[in-house]
Amino acid sequence: MSFIPRRIFPNYNIPLSNFKGHHQKALTKFGHLAPQIDLVLEVRDSRAPLSTTNVLFDRVLAQKEKIVLYSKKDLSALKSSVLRKWHESVNEKHLTIDCRSRKDAQKVIDLIKQRYFEMTPPPPLGLRLMIIGMPNVGKSTLVNTLREVGLSNDSVGAISTKRRKVARTGGQPGVTKNTSEIIRLCREPDILVHDTPGVFLPTVKDIETMLALGMVGCVHTSFIDPVIQADYLLYLLNLQDPTGSKYAEYINRPTNSIDELLYHIAKYRDQVNGDGSYDELGIASHWISLWKQGNSQKYKAVFDLQAILDINGNDLKQIFKNERERVTTMKVSEKIVNSLGEDGTARSKHRRRTAKDREYDLKNRLFKY
Structure with a gap:
């Protein structure tokens, strides 16, 4: 008799929430910084491309141009054609990368530079990025690699070309707990970035x-x-x-x-x-x-059930639509509205402004809205 794999996974009693105080703080900070940001890099793990998508980011950074970076490609068995199909359906740029790879970092920098030169006029204070994502998907590792590659030309003739790491990294989630001050990645053109803590959903759907x-x-x-x-x-x-x-x-x-x-x-x-x-x-x-x-090729896999089932672009849109509707009812969404306004940006006048809000309002006057 041929083997039949299970089609339904047991409904074990496990926690569905790992949302922490610094996650809420980070979301509010994203909204405060949004007027200063020209481009968002969202990092997702290519082994779980759907599960590591946080729709809360759309509440605070929805109006920002975004490039999706799928990290840990060396550990993933996900076909590139699947990602291409998904992103073509929403007209969104994406790359699969290894956050430690200088070659992949150069590809990311080239994309960012391309965007810089497309901007008219170019941003007078440099192109400002924000790297966001769920916990432990490789954001800080990517920042360090981007900086090492982006500033490598400054080291020509230097005794050592090795750059000091500016973002802490670790094997467990939660190493980065605060949004960083601005970090320079490149001088010609001037590209700057905020490294951010990973942000979990208040509760996941299942x-x-x-x-x-x-x-x-x-x-x-x-x-x-x-x-x-x-x-x-x-x-x-x-x-x-x-x-x-x-x-x-x-x-x-x-x-x-x-x-x-x-x-x-x-x-x-x-x-x-x-x-x-x-x-x-x-x-x-x-x-x-x-x-x-994933220390060898045989341990490459995909851990998202829906990615394994090879859903199409329309199915993906519906999944994310349902997820956005689900998080709208959560208390964290109410806090975002109170702090940043109904549209999820700090530009909204219909919000409960705090001293911190007013501080960022003054800073953001330097930037073109």
């Missing part, structure tokens, strides 16, 4: 989304039970390849049972005790980490 975010490291490793996370990974791998080849080194047949797979992984690692017991949590964490880190 457990599959949270588990996808867990697989790409947008939440701390301790946030989700590793056995549940491993079960979700098994579920996705079977949908992508029902032959079981993704875990064939441990077991010679496909399986829908995470308990069976974890036992065979423990056996493969010679970590099964005499009574047949093993460290279930430890084995699950180990297997998940292999796919998170």
